[in-house]
Each structure stands twice: as C-alpha cells, then as structure tokens.
Amino acid sequence: SMTWNAYYTLDDIYSWMEDLISSYPEATEIIGGISYEGRPIKGIRIYHGRANKKIFLEGGIHSREWISPATVAYIANELLTSPIDEIRDAAREYDWYIFPVTNPDGYIWTFTNNRMWRKNRRPINAQQTGVDLNRNWNNNWLVAGASIDPSSDTYPGPGPFSEPETRTLSTYIRSISDGMEFYLSFHSYGQLLLLPFGNTTEPLANYFEAINIGRRAMGALSVRYGTQYVTGNVAEAIYHATGGSIDWVKGHLDVRLVYCYELRPDDWRVGFILPPDEILPNNLEVMDSILELIYMSKRIT
Numbered sequence: 001s002m003t004w005n006a007y008y009t010l011d012d013i014y015s016w017m018e019d020l021i022s023s024y025p026e027a028t029e030i031i032g033g034i035s036y037e038g039r040p041i042k043g044i045r046i047y048h049g050r051a052n053k054k055i056f057l058e059g060g061i062h063s064r065e066w067i068s069p070a071t072v073a074y075i076a077n078e079l080l081t082s083p084i085d086e087i088r089d090a091a092r093e094y095d096w097y098i099f100p101v102t103n104p105d106g107y108i109w110t111f112t113n114n115r116m117w118r119k120n121r122r123p124i125n126a127q128q129t130g131v132d133l134n135r136n137w138n139n140n141w142l143v144a145g146a147s148i149d150p151s152s153d154t155y156p157g158p159g160p161f162s163e164p165e166t167r168t169l170s171t172y173i174r175s176i177s178d179g180m181e182f183y184l185s186f187h188s189y190g191q192l193l194l195l196p197f198g199n200t201t202e203p204l205a206n207y208f209e210a211i212n213i214g215r216r217a218m219g220a221l222s223v224r225y226g227t228q229y230v231t232g233n234v235a236e237a238i239y240h241a242t243g244g245s246i247d248w249v250k251g252h253l254d255v256r257l258v259y260c261y262e263l264r265p266d267d268w269r270v271g272f273i274l275p276p277d278e279i280l281p282n283n284l285e286v287m288d289s290i291l292e293l294i295y296m297s298k299r300i301t
C-alpha cells in the first residue's frame with residue numbers, strides 16, 4: 001500500500017488501484033481512454049448508489065509534475081478509507097471519477113529516461129516526439145501560449161484532439177458529464193487555483209461564483225500549514241494559454257465548477273522536484289480544500 005512519503009511508478013499506482021477496487025465494493029475500475037503506446041488511462045469510480053452529482057479528478061496530464069498523481073491517488077484513498085465523517089460523507093454524496101495518471105506514457109518516461117518530460121510520447125517526425133496534452137483540447141486551440149515547433153514543450157499537436165489521450169479522455173468525459181458539478185485538474189507548480197479561461201482575463205461564465213468558492217477553499221487549504229495559494233483565471237493568474245482541459249470542459253460541457261490546481265511548491269528553484277517529505281503535507285492541505293469546495297458549493301447555489 002501507499003505510504004505517501006515517496007513517488008510511485010505507473011505500475012505501482014495501477015496495481016494499488018486494483019487492490020483498492022478489489023477491497024471496496026463502492027470502488028470500480030473505469031477506463032477513461034488509451035495512450036499512444038496503448039496503455040489504459042485507468043481510473044477509480046467511487047459510487048455508493050443514489051448520488052446524482054459527479055466530481056471528476058484529472059491528474060498527471062503533464063508527466064513531470066509527480067505531485068499531481070500522488071495528490072489524486074491520495075484523495076481516492078481517503079474517500080475509501082478515512083474514518084473522518086466529513087470525508088465519508090463526501091464519498092457518499094458524490095459519484096467520483098478519479099484518474100491519477102492521464103498521460104501514462106509520459107509518466108513512465110520520467111522514470112526511465114527523462115525526469116523533466118512533460119508531453120505525451122507520440123513521435124511527430126523522425127527527430128521530434130511529444131504533444132503537450134494540455135494544449136491539445138479543442139477549445140481555442142493554438143490561440144495562445146503554444147508553439148508550433150514540435151520540439152517545444154508547449155507543442156499543441158497538428159490539430160485539436162490529434163492525440164489519443166485527449167481524444168479518448170474527452171469522449172469519456174463527455175459521456176459521463178451529465179450531473180457533473182466539479183472538474184478538477186491537478187498540475188504543479190506555483191500554488192495557484194486557476195479557473196477558465198486561458199485566452200482572456202474577462203470574467204466569463206460564472207467567474208465570480210467560482211472565484212468566491214475557490215478563495216474560500218484556498219483559505220481552508222492554508223489553515224493546516226500556512227500554505228498560500230493565489231486564485232484567478234488562467235490568463236490573469238499565470239499566462240495566456242489555450243487548448244487546456246479546463247477550458248474545454250467549461251466551454252463545451254455543463255459543469256458548474258471547473259478548477260486547475262497548480263500544487264506545491266511556489267519556488268521555481270524547487271520546481272517540479274518537490275521533496276517526498278512534502279507529499280503528505282500537500283495531500284492533507286489539498287484534501288482540506290476539496291472539502292471546503294464541496295461545502296461552499298452547497299452554501300452558494
């Protein structure tokens with residue numbers, strides 16, 4: 001089982017998920033799609049029956065951001081094993097769709113070949129490999145924050161949904177989107193809570209509601225260790241960037257609250273290499289914030 005003081009390989013994460021699925025009847029295996037190299041995008045659905053609102057958790061779309069799969073796996077673990085009433089209630093009140101590693105080929109590559117790999121592993125030509133899966137979604141594709149050079153870390157692919165990972169996962173998300181209340185995407189780093197959209201600082205859709213709920217959640221996140229997150233839309237809080245998953249979900253589906261966490265650290269010198277002794281503190285504070293997101297979403301309707 002997981003001890004949350006080390007980062008785990010894809011095989012370890014997938015076999016741990018299988019153990020949970022065979023131990024808890026409310027947990028079932030879901031396959032959200034398939035990678036270029038043919039691996040399943042494996043998830044856990046946690047459903048006790050009767051819940052009519054869904055929460056979707058997307059981890060690991062950028063493979064070097066190892067704290068993201070660790071966070072998403074931890075949330076699944078807590079929902080299934082925690083004795084805390086508020087967490088047990090959250091597990092029963094929602095229908096959870098949880099995908100710790102949505103870029104499995106890239107994740108493996110960061111263990112075997114290049115710790116700093118971000119994209120998927122599809123060869124573009126004889127010399128260049130990989131598409132940024134968070135620039136490949138069909139919403140304002142190639143409008144901002146991407147490079148048409150296939151060597152670039154923000155290469156958005158030859159067209160929207162050109163990649164098997166985004167094409168299959170978006171089809172899956174659409175197929176279960178009825179009643180989806182939350183879509184949460186997990187990245188690192190920067191300690192930000194981002195909301196759509198990435199092409200404009202205009203307060204589109206339910207921006208004010210989402211900002212208020214998000215700020216309250218980041219207040220809850222800060223209580224345990226004082227960790228400070230900044231909340232804002234993508235364009236105002238980091239940079240203009242389009243073709244990301246949260247923009248597609250908010251732009252194309254009817255999902256009320258859509259956020260992207262940029263997890264620990266905020267220090268660029270640490271960057272993607274978050275020390276393992278910060279995994280558990282990160283996971284605990286993020287879990288606090290998710291409970292507050294849920295609480296606030298019911299208070300503000």
Ligand code: 0X9
Pocket residue numbers: 062065134187188189194197198234238241242243244245246247260262
């Ligand atoms: O640039 C990204 O894809 C994300 N930052 S990261 O450092 N993890 O690469 C931010 C994603 C923001 N979301 C959208 N662009 N929609």
Ligand code: ZN
Pocket residue numbers: 062065134187188
């Ligand atoms: Zn990222």
